Amino acid sequence: MTGPTxxxxxxxxxxxxxxxxxxxxxxGASRGVPADEVHGLVEEALRDAGLSAADVVALATVDxxxxxxxxxxxxxxxxxxxxxxxxxxxxxxxxxxxxxxxxRAVGTPSVAEAAALAEGxxxxxxxxxxxxxxxxxxxxCAIARLGSRTPSTTAVTRPQRT
Numbered sequence: 001m002t003g004p005t006x007x008x009x010x011x012x013x014x015x016x017x018x019x020x021x022x023x024x025x026x027x028g029a030s031r032g033v034p035a036d037e038v039h040g041l042v043e044e045a046l047r048d049a050g051l052s053a054a055d056v057v058a059l060a061t062v063d064x065x066x067x068x069x070x071x072x073x074x075x076x077x078x079x080x081x082x083x084x085x086x087x088x089x090x091x092x093x094x095x096x097x098x099x100x101x102x103x104r105a106v107g108t109p110s111v112a113e114a115a116a117l118a119e120g121x122x123x124x125x126x127x128x129x130x131x132x133x134x135x136x137x138x139x140x141c142a143i144a145r146l147g148s149r150t151p152s153t154t155a156v157t158r159p160q161r162t
Contacts, residue, residue, distance in 0.1 A: 038130070058082070
């Protein structure tokens with residue numbers, strides 16, 4: 001797969017000068033990470049940056065994590081689709097905080113920052129790690145304001161906000 005996957009595109013029509021206000025949260029996750037950890041990290045990052053969960057239009061990640069229950073659960077709790085990208089596409093996105101561990105695990109030096117920036121835009125919150133008590137971090141996230149072009153994604157899931 002060369003691009004992301006979304007059943008509904010968000011943002012302005014192609015050629016529009018309107019700047020979307022939507023936020024994309026890129027998420028990286030270890031296998032088996034709980035949804036509470038991913039969702040808590042996202043909520044904390046939004047709060048610390050003075051941003052609202054209501055402005056989040058999607059969670060985004062690498063294809064290899066598309067079925068990860070913790071990532072899917074966080075998207076469901078936020079009521080947004082999960083956009084996924086191939087590792088080769090994410091590897092082409094310039095990021096502030098590349099990771100050798102991500103490169104070894106999923107084939108791209110960045111998941112969270114690259115997924116947040118994959119459709120263009122401005123990085124608002126660089127990669128952050130979760131801080132679970134008594135064990136290593138199981139999730140990362142980064143937040144970007146969606147760029148001016150319309151995303152070409154297909155949603156993995158389209159949960160409803162509760």
